[in-house]
Every structure is written in structure tokens, then in C-alpha cells.
Amino acid sequence: MRTSILVFILLSCTLAKQLYDVKKSYVTPVNEINFEKQINKIRQTTKYVTIVHFYKFSDGESKQFAPKYDKFTNEYKGIFRIASCDCDEAEKICQKESVSKYPTFRVYPPYPVPAIDYEGPLEIDGILKLATKYIHNNAIEINEANINTFINEKPTVPKVLLFSEKKGFPLVYKGLSVEFEKKLSFGIVRSTEKALLDRYNIKEFPKMLLIKTNEKKPYPYTGEYKFKPMFDFLNVHSEVFVPGGGSSADSAATKEWLMQVVPQLHQRSANDICLKVEGVICIILMNNGDKPDNRLIDELKKLNAQYERQIDRGAVFKFMWLDAKTESKWGSTLDFQGEPKVVLLNPGKRKRMAVHEGEMKFEALQQTLEKLISGDLRFKPIGESLPDFVKTDL
Template sequence: MEILHVFLVLFAISQAALYNYASTSVHILTSQNFDKQVTRRRDKWVSVIHFYKEKDSRSAIQAEEFNHFADEWQGVFIVGVVNCDTHYELCESQDIREVPAIKVYPPFPAPVGLYEGEATSKAISAYAAKFIPSKVIELSNENYQTFLEDKPAVPKVLLFTEKSSVPTLYKALSVAFEAKMFFGIVRQEDTEAIKKFKIKQFPKIILYKTVDAKTTEYKGDIKYRSIFEWLNVHSETFVHGGAEESSSTKSWIVEAVPQLHRLSADDICYKQEGLCGIFFLDSPPTDSLINIAKDTTNIIGKNKDRGVTVKFMWVDLSADKDFSSKFEGIGADKLVFLKYGKRSRYVLHNGDNTIAAIEATINKIESGDGKFINIKGSFPDLSFPKSNK
């Protein structure tokens, strides 16, 4: 059976690429995006990278398992791949002397290391997990109340567990939401906290908002991406250093396709990581367009840590003519993907506004094939929303 399996794998790679960026969970890394996706994120993230060659049989066997690893652990780690046939210089710069090779890039100052264990998802994740920093606070009967009351504007996340260790995905979440939320872990013997929150079964994750003593229970699968999305909704409704600001005063935080205007710009685009997917419209988006944006967000959200994150929004063409003029040839119903910063630039979506076409443009950007156009000069001030003028 093992020989047959190897034969089938080899036959499959003769028909298709080992990694297809349109259907895999891995980051497709190139000379253009390696530093951004791996090196510059070594402040707190662990990257696991597979260096391979397309027609190499050992590479093919490892790629099958590495795809499983990415499906399960992308987000907890940055899981990427480099094709050493097409990016020989990058492989050489990373001291790849033989392929296939798996390298682990831990947070600085730990050195990059060659992984030499079994190329299975379980073994790789167990090895790489040792390098994940933790911002999780161990809670007890004596300190849990202090934890809850500290900085009341910041939400608290509590994991109730029977296990003695800190789960890998929970450590990764504490890093992802550092400075936005506090993470604590409560063991089975810490009965005071268990009694306070009426915990009847383990594991259990709750979110506690000190300012109103409100508790929200997580009811989804114990998987990184599901928990991340749940926490992300709650983290965005808080203003740090002050009091809670609800979605009733910042409606754009919870809208699927909010309007980009002077009040919302920082929250949904200017001060956020990733791309701003901006629809240029003569009137608010239709339900059909909102559903397309939602569905596209859900699709890319499943593989959110592949390298590109997108928040969709819309601009009123008539109210913000000066802003719109910064984008060459823009008109009604057009979509651009803006990367805002000191050197703002954008990619124009040339296809129809359908899920498949928009996803294809995002995939091109992710793979390094998207052609960015630089914005000349700074952006003019956006208009206020009509209700605030």
C-alpha cells in the first residue's frame, strides 16, 4: 500500500503543481514577499517554511503532509513554501543546501533552525510550538479578581481547562491580540473563578468585559481561526486607554461593507493592517454587493494568514471626488485594493464584481503578481457622513 501511495503522489505531481495558491492554505513565498511575510514578522511570530522543487519526489511526499499542516495550523504559525526551481536565489540566501527542507523561523533573537524530524503535521507542530511566546497569565483563587479588575476598558479572555499545560493555539491567540485583550487560564482546581462564572464543563472559553461585568461564552469549535474571528469582533469595539465605545456610536465597525469617510477611515482602513477593498459607488451598496463582499471575506478568512487580509468598504463618488481622483480611471462600481501607508499604492480590480473574480484578484496580489500603482501625493480629507455634516 505504501508503494502504491508513493506512486499515486508522483503521478499527481506530474499533472499539477505541488502548491496551488488558489486552493492551498500555505503562504506562497517569493523573493518579493519573503522578508515581509517572514523576516519582518519575527518580532513575535513563528514561521515554518517548506523549501521544495516541483518535480522532486521527496518534495512531493512532504508537500502532501505540509498541506495538512497548513490547513490545521495556519494562523498559529506562519506556514509558507518556497519553490527553489523558480526562486533559486531566495533558497540560496536562506542557506538551503538540499531540498526538500523545512526551516523554522522563531521570534528574535532565537536562531533559524533546520527541522530534521518527521515531516508530519503532528511532529512539525509539536516542534514549532516550543518557540511560540505566551502572554497568558496563570490565574488562581488568589489573583483572578485582580486580573479581572485590571484596566477595565480592556476585555479579558479566560480559558477554563482540566489540562496542566497552556494550549498552543491559546498562546498564539494571546500573541495575536496583545495589547487588545488580556488572556488568563484557569485550572480545574481554581474553584473560585469556576464558581464565579458558573463553569460546568471543560474546556470553556469566555470573554469578560469589566466595565459592565458582562460575560460572553464562546460556543464554536476549539480551533484557532474560529476563536480568532470571534475575539476579533469583540476587540474592535474597544478604545484603549479610555472607555468602551459601542457599535452604536461606531456602526462602521460591525458593518460588512461600511462607508469610508472622515470618521471611519482610521478604524477600517488607514490604521489597519492589510488591504482596503474599496468599492466606488454612486449610492450605498446593494444587498447583492454586500453579500458578495461577505462571501468573499469568508472564503479568504478561512486562509486568513496566507499573507493577505482584506476589509471591504465603499466610497461615495459624488461626495469624495477629490479622494476618488487619486485612482486613475476610477468610476462607478469599480473596485480597488488599497495598501495605505507612507507609500500608498493600489491594485485595480479589472474583472466583474463577483466572488470568483474578486478572489482571483486577491490571489494575484497574494502571489506577488498584482501590479500596484503608486498614489501620487497625500490623500485629501474625506467628507463626513451625511448624518454628521
């Protein structure tokens, strides 16, 4: 009897020290048994961001702050994975994680980004701001130029469109795009895209539609714009496995250069439009700075219209422009002297170039291309490899 009473007293003391009620709270407790699976494994295999509250019951602040953290968890569960670690009970884990002060709020982004501690005043807004920096975003910008590509590619994958009058990507929408990665494709349409607003009869913001390629009408979302109700709505239409699925960020709709007649040649576009396209001759308009004069671009567009119908003549031409001031290595390799010029590049195994010597007009440029087709244009070798591009987020 005495033993039972002692066990009851010890158990009561232990339960009394719990900051988060496991029966009511959405804060996930982590310890020596599940830390590896709940934290490190998640970082290795997913794009989720996890926040962990490391504490000791006696640290003087955690007990008072716990209700705020609990409330935060109720609102942001699903967007973040939210956990707590009692360092009195899980001492080895806290030592292994080099936690030396209490409380510590640590954000664990997906690998290889290192974990980072929140250093500001003990407030939810500061913790949220830090964690938000590491949220992945699979949603992409959709406009009149890329809407059909977005809707029609991967026809088995339903598409989600959020119409918004605000800048940026809402945190809840980023979270949903991660949650449904490889099941749904996510796009955002700005309120300035009048043609798309008319196309989908959008009268108010925000507005979310789910679109299936084989169905005439989209499914409108009518609930609150919070994670749980939005998740429930989308979950009905997502598939456990979708052949051809993938991240929206991999969509061809993100590659504006694939939809432009004369795109810019840079680090991200180069392989798609020129360097890794078999049998192509790259017609490069080199300019000293930003986008060339529209008149020069129009001349290349006319040439494209002329020669895209003549691919049976043995030469495939791709037209593009290069900022030779920024891409100085390319400018040096292609003999750029500061004035706009057109260079013909063969990016094959034997890398060669030729320079257009005449006027920068349709007729003169056409003569140069005809000389190439007839075999009369002289190319010169430029070495075994092409220069590197400047790293850019264009």
C-alpha cells in the first residue's frame, strides 16, 4: 500500500512538471528515444522546418511562456513542425545538441542548412520571423504568358491557383505547397493580371481555385484562409501517388525564357536555350548592359519567324541576347568591344564562333545566316570549354 502511494506521489510530481499536456497540446515532446526520428530524419528527408523549445522546468521563463507557445502551435501546426524537449528528462540530448541556456528556441531547417537559435526577446513574433526565413516555397508566379503551360503540363496533377492582391507568397500557401509536394502544383496570380481575373471570374481577394485538367470547371475554395481548412479542402483532391508529379518549382512555367522569342542568355537559361540543345547555332546579340534596344530585338524576332519555318535546311537557329557588361568573361571570349554586335556560336564539341560584320538589320543579318547555311561563313575556334556565367537569381 505504501509503495502504491509513493509511486502515485512520484508520478504526480512528474506530471506536474510537464509544460505541455500530451493529451491536449500539439507540441510534440522529443527525447532520447525519438529525437533522431522526429528532428534529424525529418531534416534529411523532407523540406519541413522544425522549431524546438529546449527547457528546464526551473528555468524561470518557460512555464510562463508555454501557453503562448501552445497557442502558436495551434495556429501554425502543419506549416511548421513544433516540438519541445525537457532537458531535465532528456539531459543527453540537450548535451549532444550543445544547449547551454534555458529556454532555448532552436529552428531546424532542412539539411544542409545548419540549425540556428533564436536570440531575440522571448516573444512569438520573433521566433516566427526566424523560422519563416527557412520555409520552402513550391508555389510559382503565374501570368498570362505561362498560365497554359502551368495548367496543361503534367495533366494528372491537379493545379492550385491563389489570386492575391498582396505582394509575396503567404506563409500558409508556402506551407501547403510543401505539404502537397508531388501531389498538387501551386501557382499565385496577382490582382494586376486582368486577363486571368476575367478568365476565372475573380471578383474578390484572396480567392483559391483547384483545377483539374480533364474537368471543365474549377473547384472554388470558400472557407477560411487558414492552414487546416485549406489543407482539408485540398486533401480531398490530392492523390496518394500522381504519375508525373513533382514540385511546382520544377515547372516549365517558371522558365520564362522558354516562352520568349529572344530570351536573355544567363546562368539559368543557357542550357535550355542554347548550350545543351543538340544541333543548334546560338545567335547572340551582345549588349553593354541591360536589355538591348527594342529595335534590335525586333530584328531578331523577324529572323526567328523567317528561319523557324526552314529547319529542313540543315541549321537550327536560336536567338538570344547577352549582357556582356555583367558577363565579362563571355564578352572577352566573344571579342565584345562595347558596341552591340551579333555573334554566331556553335556550342558543340568543337566550340567555334563567327561575327556578323554588317549592319544590325534584318536584311544584313539574313545574309550572314545564309552564308552559314551555304558553308561560306568562317568560324574560328574558341577553345575546349565556354566561360562560366555570373551566378544570378534572375
